[in-house]
Amino acid sequence: MAEVLVYVDHVDGAVRKPTLELLTLARRIGEPVAVHLGAGADAAAAVLGEYGAVKVLAADASEFADYLVAPKVDALEAAYNAVSPAAVLLPSSAEGKEIAARLAVRIGSGIITDAVDLEAGAEGPVATQSVFAASYSTKSRVTKGTPVITVKPNSAAPEAAQAAGTVEQLAVSFGEKSTGTKVVSRTPRESTGRPELTEAAIVVSGGRGVNGAENFSIIEALADSLGAAVGASRAAVDAGWYPHTNQVGQTGKSVSPQLYIAAGISGAIQHRAGMQTSKTIVAINKDAEAPIFDLVDYGVVGDLFEVVPQLTDEVKTRKG
Amino acid sequence: MSLRIVVTVKYVPDATGDRHFAEDLTVDRDDVDGLLSELDEYAVEQALQIKEAADGEAEITVLTVGPEDAKDALRKALSMGADKAVHVEDDDLHGTDALGTSLVLAKALEHVGYDLVVSGMASTDGGMGVVPAMLAERLGVPQVTLLSEVKVEDGKVTGRRDGDAASEQLEASLPAVVSVTDQSGEARYPSFKGIMAAKKKPVESLDLSDLGLEAEEVGLEGAWTKVDEATERPARTAGTVVKDEGEGGKQLAEFLAGQKFI
C-alpha cells in the first residue's frame, strides 16, 4: 500500500490532536508515515503508532527552532525523497500552510489548503473545502505531482488503529538558503488552562457587545462551566479587550467546534468565515436583526449581561 | 542606493457581495464589484512607513497579476502613496492557481528588480495565505512572514511574528520577502491630493511573453489542482430564536441539554 507522509504538530513530543486527525484521514489513502521534527520523537512515537503510523521519521536539530519555516521544508523534502509517498498531509496552521507551500514548489506538486475532509478517489485523494465564508463547498484534487494537502483541525474524529510506529532517523542537510531568517527570540504564550481554540469541542466567543476587558470574565465563566475555549471578534480584539490569539474569523482562527456560542457578536462576513462550519451555533444578541441570527440553531434576543450569567448558573446546576 | 520595495497586491471580489463560481468553476468576477484586497492595504501601508523611516530614500512599486479591472487596485495603492505600478495581464492567466500566481509574480519581481517584497497575509478571496512563502522559495531569499511589526534598517529586516504557540522576533538580510498581518497598523486613506497624483503615476503592463512564460505554465490548463465540484451550501435550517423575557438563559440551557452539550 502507498505511504502517506503526515507532518507531526507537537510540543516537545506531546502530539497535538490535529495530528491524530491527520493520521486518521491518511489511513483512507494509504499507510501513514509520521515525520517528527525536534525533540521528543520517542515519546511521540507511542501515540503516533497507536493512531496508525507505521513508521516515524525523526530528525532533531537546532535549525528547526533557530530559523523560520525553511529548515522544516528541508526535512520534509528529505522524508519525501526517502518514501515517495502518495500524498503529504499537514495541519492547516499558519506554519503548516507555509511549509506546505514551499514543499509544493520544491517538489513540483499541486497544493490544497484548508481541507475539511479527505477521501480516496480514482485519480488520487479528493479534498473537500469550504469557501467564500463557507457559503460553498468544493471538491478538488491535485493534478500534478504528489498531492500536498493541509487539513483544518476538527475535520475528523481521531480513531485509534495500532501500528508499529517504529522510529527511524531521518538524515537532513540544510540548504544555505534555509537559514536566512533567524528567530532572534521566542516568547512562549502563557497557557490559560483552557482547551486550544482550534481544537476545542465547544467555543464561547464575545464581541463588541461585551463592552470592556473586565466583562470578558462573564464569557470566561460560561466557557469554564462548559469546558470550552474562549474566542473573540475582531472588534473585541481591536479594542484591546482580549488577545489577538483568540480572534475568530478571516484574519484570526478558523474554528469548527461541535458547539459555537456567540455573545454580543453581530456576525459580519469576516467573522462568519471563521466559524460557519461549526456543527451547532447559538447566539445571544440584543438586536433581533443581527445577521448572526441567520446562522443559529438557537438564538436568544436579549442582553448578554442577563442571559449569559443565567446560562452559566443553569449549566453549573445541571452539571451538579 | 535607494531601497527598491515591491508590494504585491491582489484585486478581489468584494467579500460582502454575493460571491459565486462561474461555469468553469473559477471565481465569477462579473457580478461582484472588485477592489484592492483589504489585507493588501496593510502591506502598502507598511511599505509607505518603511519609506518614510528611510527619509524617502526608497521607491515603492505595486505589482498585481490579474484582469484588466485589476488596474483599480493599482490605482488605489498609488493614491495611498506608492510611486509606480506594474500590471501583469494576459488572457492566458484566467484560472491560474496559487503555484502559477507565485511563478508569474516571481518572474515579474525579477523583471522589476527588488530589495524588499511586501505582501499581505492572505488574499480575501482565495485566502490560502501561501503566496509569500512560495515567493521566498522561488526567489531563494529569506521569508519573513506574518509580521505584526516590521522595520528595515542597515540592509536588514526585523519583525515580530505572533504565532500560535509563541511570539517570535525575526531577523533577515535583504533582499527578502515579508508579509504583514492586519495587526500591523491601520492603512491610511488616500488623500484628495494622492488621488489626483495617482492619475499621473506610471503603470507598466506586462504579458506572459514579456516574462518569458508560456501559456501552458499558467491558467486553468496549467493549474496544479482541479476543482471538480462546487456546491452551494444549503442555507442552515432556520433555528429557533426566542426573546429573553427573563428566562432566556434557562431556555438556552434547556436547548443545550437537549443537544447533550450539558
Ligand SMILES: Cc1cc2nc3c(=O)[nH]c(=O)nc-3n(C[C@H](O)[C@H](O)[C@H](O)COP(=O)(O)OP(=O)(O)OC[C@H]3O[C@@H](n4cnc5c(N)ncnc54)[C@H](O)[C@@H]3O)c2cc1C
Ligand atoms: C479584512 C478584514 C478582516 C477581518 N477579519 C475579522 C476576523 O478575523 N474576525 C472578526 O470577528 N472580524 C473581522 N473583521 C471585522 C468584521 O468586519 C466586523 O467588524 C467584526 O466582526 C465586528 O465585531 P462584533 O460583531 O463584535 O461587533 P459589532 O458588529 O459592533 O457587533 C456587536 C453586536 O453586539 C450586540 N450587543 C451590544 N451590546 C449587547 C448586549 N449588552 N447584549 C447582547 N448583545 C449586545 C449588538 O447588537 C451587535 O450586534 C474583519 C474585517 C476586515 C475588513
Ligand SMILES: Nc1ncnc2c1ncn2[C@@H]1O[C@H](COP(=O)(O)O)[C@@H](O)[C@H]1O
Ligand atoms: N494575483 C496576485 N497579484 C499580486 N499579488 C498577489 C496575487 N495573489 C496573491 N498575492 C499576494 O500574496 C498574498 C497572499 O495571497 P494568498 O496566498 O492568495 O492568500 C496577498 O496578500 C498578495 O500580497
